[in-house]
Amino acid sequence: MPLASGQDPAGTPPRARIEALAARLRAAAGPDAETAWRAGLSALAERAGPSSLPAASLIDAAQACLEAGRGEAVALLSEHAPVLLERAGRRAAVATLTEIPRLLPRLPTRDDVARVLGTLVRLAPRGPAAVEPLVRTSHLLLARLDPDALDAFVETGLALAGADARRLVAFVGLSSREGRAALEAEAGERPLAERAPGLSRFVAALFGVHLLVRPASVEGDPRAARRTRFDGRLVLLPESFRGYRGAAAAGLERAALAHVGAHLAFGSGRLDPGTLKPVQIAIVSLMEDARVERLAMAALPGLARLWLPFHTARAEGAQTAENLLARLSRALVDPNFRDDAPWVMRGRALLEEALADPHPGTLRRAAGVLGNDLGQMRVRFDAKGYVPQPVYRDDNSGLWLFEPDAPPPVDAPEIAAQAVRIEATESPATPPDRDRRERGADAPPAPARPRDAAEEGRPVLRLPEWDYRAGRLRPDWVSVLDERPRTAPAHLVDRWIEARPATLLRTEALVRQARVGRPKRLRRQAEGERLDLDAAIGAVLDQRLGLAPDPRVFETVRIAERDVALVLLLDISESTKDTIGGTTTSVFSVLRDATAVLSSVLHALGDPFAVHAFASDGREKLHYTRVKGFDEPFAAAAKSRLAGLRPGFSTRMGAALRMATRALADCRAHRRLILLVTDGEPSDVDCPDPRHLVEDARKAVQEAAALGVDAFCVAVAPRDDAALATVFGRANVAHLPRVEALPDRLPQVYCRLVR
Secondary structure, three states, X not given: OOOOOOOOOOOOOHHHHHHHHHHHHHXXXXXXXXXXXXXXXXXXXXXXXXXXXXXXXXXXXXHHHHHOOOHHHHHHHHHHHHHHHHHHOHHHHHHHHHHHHHHHHHOOOHHHHHHHHHHHHHHHHHOHHHHHHHHHHHHHHHOOOOHHHHHHHHHHHHHHHOOOHHHHHHHHOOOOHHHHHHXXXXXXXOOHHHHHHHHXXXXXXXXXXXXXXXXOOOOOOOOOOOOOEEEOOEEEEOOOOOOOOHHHHHHHHHHHHHHHHHHHHHOOOOEOOOOOOHHHHHHHHHHHHHHHHHHHHHHOOOHHHHHHHHOOOOOOOOOOHHHHHXXXXXXXXXXXOOOOOHHHHHHHHHHHHHXXXXXXXXXXXXHHHHHXXXXXXXOOOOOOOOOOOOOOOOOOHHHEOOOOOOOOOOOOOHHHHHXXXXXXXXXOOOOOOHHHHHHOOOOOOOOOOOEEEOOOOEEEEEEEEXXXXXXXXXXXXXXXXXXXXXXXXXXXXXXXXXXXXXXXXXXXXXXXXXXXXXXXXXXXEOOOXXXXXXXXXXXXXXXXXXXXXXXXXXXXXXXXXXXXXXXXXXXXXXXXXXXXXXXXXXXXXXXXXXXXHHHHHHHHHOOOEEEEEEEEOOOOOEEEEEEEOOOOOOOHHHHHHHHOOOOOOXXXXXXXXXXXXXXXXXXXXXXXXXXXXXXXXXXXXXXXXHHHHHHHHHHHXXXXXXXXXXXXXXXXOOOOOHHHHHHHOHHHEEEEOOHHHHHHHHHHHHHHHOO
């Protein structure tokens, strides 16, 4: 007999329980949901046996979803669980069936559940070992990401890991640094390294204390760094606090750092734990937190608005150590908080004594009294599980002075024991000259980018890349190595140009035509060589209607001024070493000669232009060479760099286009152009999906257009390449089947573009 809605059938026999749940599901979500659930049970039983854990998990999942009022989620789980069992294995299927019902509060709509399950199903064939770890960390991920951002996070992990299954597992399990960085990026928050200078200035403005703010090291379980930690002026701050985003997260960070600043401004230095018990260490820490905050608020009353909103403890609840400590924490700093519990009232009185007598022994005596009272009340203190409240307060490790080589006290709370390990857990981002930086506290932290790549002697820049599968940019994805150009004798370039006398004649004609400029007809002028008939007729009509006629009835012809800037972008990948059929001449040599000819044309015209070249060796090495800049002539130095170019590697076109766009960003010309010369479509060694780099390059062209930069392409290839038409638009690609024609055609293409 079907159970009434809300009744738990877990104790009934399996068949009866199934029928009872089926009846509830039919009533809650309709017959289609019931049919899908029965089909899912049959599929799981067929693959893993009728009494298997996956089938039992689906039954439990149905029960949990129905109790949550989410019958539609049962049908979705029933459809996806057999697929996960087949593609990712039993553990992944069971984990999904167990965790998804718990995540329903974060997935309020049917589409949200469907998108998360779809992400798992798409991950399964590409990284089956990563499905279960992703499910296990999904509560952390969905606390900060919506389902679409979660899907993008997974796609980023797949792209990073490639064929390395262990790397992918670490990524989705948030046990790798790159996984946590990707989470921060997808959450839409600036990395802490970018926020740190502003946070440090905030504390300096309050207390005159200059902090070195660094990300907390959270290797392993990302929940380990739950609180701020400080050692002198070095502050290790979690990249994020669970449950806080946007303005709330920014306020929490300021509150946390202001609390550290209060310790440094009003604290009495490190405390010796001596023979204090764990509960006494926690009480002394709490009272010292309150003491420095009271002093800080007396000096700066506005700090109350920063700290007090985080004190949410109420004068009620179970009589546990955690609850009493949270209530005492609020009572010590909030004068409007009323708590008549004798233990809390006694703690309040003891803090007043400590404020009157700042000797550290006063706090020790208070902790002894309050700790003894807890013992008399039979209140147990869990040293290992205790976390200071409220959330903005640090873990108290910066208050205590342990012997460097001594083990922490037996059963000492984590908050105190960590004090002896703070140097070992310092973030790798901390510069090696930390001591010198602390002595010169006014020196700002080093910027995150660009930075020096000492091992290669070149500055490194990080650029985003478009992921068409996820539909969003992957931040900081491509490393650009700004190459120091090789050089060769400059007279080689002059020799290449002089070896083409016919090309030179045609080039000179182009220069004369371009220098003269094209005429532009200007209508409705106050004066001119002849009447503008349309304007004159309009003036006569106005006059007959009794209106004042417009006197601008003339037209004239003027020469349009040239106002254009160009980046000539050269693809010098390995394929340009190929020789032209039937000759010993390489594509690269023709490309180089054509660049020399066009550069001479632009130099003669006086148009500002730059010549850049690129080749890539995976996303970590985009070799970008600046042959000629806007602010230098096409003379010996630039010619020497052009002569020294050497081809190699691959064609990561999107990143190169973004670099060229950056170069044009500061140009004041009315028309800004990128002219890319290439012998093929985008490709690279770490991109097995040929569409990925094509879509990224198309996105880069769209980004350039949004900034007022037009991108065009000259393709030297024996066939018409559809990929380049996708990137630039077919009208913006000039296809040259004969490579050797490039030196003649390249100046023509340019002059046609700027007419």
